Amino acid sequence: CSDSGTFLGLGTVTGSVAIHIAFSLQRLYYVKEAHGIVVTDLAFVPESQRGRELLAGNEAALLSVAVDSRCKLHLLPARRSLPVWLLLLLCAGLIVASILLLQLAFPSFL
Secondary structure (H helix, E strand, C coil): CCCCCCEEEEECCCCCEEEEECCCCCEEEEECCCCCCCEEEEEECCCCHHHHHHHCCEEEEEEEEECCCCEEEEEEECCCCCCHHHHHHHHHHHHHHHHHHHHHHCCCCC
């Protein structure tokens, strides 16, 4: 589990690595057979000042170690979202467009 408790790392017997949201178990990242064999250890990069420098704009970073003696770094890119004002503007545009289409299809609508 990450320091903040937001993310959960998972390593499998087949060497696959996944990152999930801890509270909903929604899978955000998955690499099938990242290692050749069993993943033995996972560790999130700490959320300290030095850790944030290593993240370089990514939301999380997970180190995985396997029986094949390899260590891999898995980066979870920052999720993007729409600003609230843009979402409201799109909703208003959709409402206006719907009214105009209804007026066009049914002239006695308004």
